[in-house]
Amino acid sequence: MNPLNQSDNAQNLSLDSPFKPELSIVVPIYNEVESLPQLLEAIAQSLNNTGLTYELICVDDGSQDGSSEWLKTQTQAFPQLRAILLRRNYGQTAAMSAGFHHAQGRVIVTLDGDLQNDPADIPRLLAKLNEGYDLVSGWREKRQDAALTRLLPSKIANWLIGKIIGVKLHDYGCSLKAYRAEIAADLNLYGELHRFLPALAFIEGARITELPVRHHPRQHGRSKYGLGRTLRVMMDLFTVYFMKKFLTRPMHVFGVLGIVSSLFGIILASYLTILKLGFGQDIGDRPLLIFSVLLLLTGLQLFSFGLLAELMMRTYHESQDRPIYRVREVIQNNLN
Numbered sequence: 001m002n003p004l005n006q007s008d009n010a011q012n013l014s015l016d017s018p019f020k021p022e023l024s025i026v027v028p029i030y031n032e033v034e035s036l037p038q039l040l041e042a043i044a045q046s047l048n049n050t051g052l053t054y055e056l057i058c059v060d061d062g063s064q065d066g067s068s069e070w071l072k073t074q075t076q077a078f079p080q081l082r083a084i085l086l087r088r089n090y091g092q093t094a095a096m097s098a099g100f101h102h103a104q105g106r107v108i109v110t111l112d113g114d115l116q117n118d119p120a121d122i123p124r125l126l127a128k129l130n131e132g133y134d135l136v137s138g139w140r141e142k143r144q145d146a147a148l149t150r151l152l153p154s155k156i157a158n159w160l161i162g163k164i165i166g167v168k169l170h171d172y173g174c175s176l177k178a179y180r181a182e183i184a185a186d187l188n189l190y191g192e193l194h195r196f197l198p199a200l201a202f203i204e205g206a207r208i209t210e211l212p213v214r215h216h217p218r219q220h221g222r223s224k225y226g227l228g229r230t231l232r233v234m235m236d237l238f239t240v241y242f243m244k245k246f247l248t249r250p251m252h253v254f255g256v257l258g259i260v261s262s263l264f265g266i267i268l269a270s271y272l273t274i275l276k277l278g279f280g281q282d283i284g285d286r287p288l289l290i291f292s293v294l295l296l297l298t299g300l301q302l303f304s305f306g307l308l309a310e311l312m313m314r315t316y317h318e319s320q321d322r323p324i325y326r327v328r329e330v331i332q333n334n335l336n
């Protein structure tokens with residue numbers, strides 16, 4: 001049975017034209033030339049059995065290792081392949097976003113280009129999607145990455161995202177996901193936001209679930225990420241949260257912060273005044289106290305200003321309507 005078939009929409013599944021595939025696979029690629037041959041083969045093998053028509057969109061994110069040249073050579077032999085070459089390295093989120101914009105299928109599946117995700121899991125994701133979800137997120141139950149620099153930070157991040165947004169997934173960061181195309185199209189991505197796709201989609205009303213998937217150690221090349229990204233991810237998370245909650249009433253945030261910070265200032269100042277006037281103590285003897293007040297107030301102010309700047313950034317991004325990537329070339333077999 002065609003795993004994409006759903007009774008309410010079965011009509012639309014028959015192809016409008018022979019050129020419009022049912023499924024779009026999107027793979028961001030940054031210096032993965034050694035993995036690509038095996039990846040293409042595994043994807044073809046996994047999907048040929050399903051009988052689905054599909055396109056494979058490989059977005060080359062400014063690779064310098066010959067990935068784009070290799071992809072170019074394959075478009076003739078592999079008619080489903082469409083290579084989108086970006087002008088430079090824009091980052092994984094931008095590369096995925098480029099893939100979403102070019103995808104023609106009613107369902108989109110994303111996965112990494114380094115063979116850590118297993119294309120053999122794609123049919124299972126599609127079957128799950130068909131149970132009535134808009135987004136199925138892979139869960140790397142046995143994740144094959146460094147424990148201290150990757151697993152621990154992402155455990156904390158997953159827990160936090162779950163708490164804040166209210167969608168409890170074990171593994172937001174897994175790239176292997178299946179989406180109904182309209183869900184992906186609605187999302188406005190920048191920064192490291194691809195990590196939060198399920199959270200963003202949930203805010204837009206998507207029905208979300210997860211499915212355990214395989215995960216393999218990286219065989220070729222190196223991970224493009226370290227601990228620094230976790231921090232950037234957390235900053236993006238704050239922004240998303242405040243954006244969604246408080247954009248309409250920023251004073252609810254900044255006002256409350258301002259009041260709390262002023263209260264602290266007043267309490268500490270009163271305390272010092274009582275010491276000075278009531279007990280005749282010299283408050284000059286307590287530089288630490290004054291220092292801590294300074295730190296507290298400065299910290300609060302920095303936080304508020306950072307947030308304000310982030311909100312403005314976001315407004316800027318959304319008002320610009322300007323892509324976060326530039327395409328150099330789209331290469332595909334003329335049959336497409």
Ligand code: UDP
Nearest residue numbers: 028029030061091092095112113114223224
């Ligand atoms: N990637 C990308 N642009 C970047 C960094 C990474 O397109 O600037 C791609 C990379 O080629 C891979 C995927 O994003 O297909 C995930 O990257 P990586 O395997 O380094 O991340 P990890 O698995 O360590 O989280």
Ligand code: MG
Nearest residue numbers: 112114116218
């Ligand atoms: Mg990887």
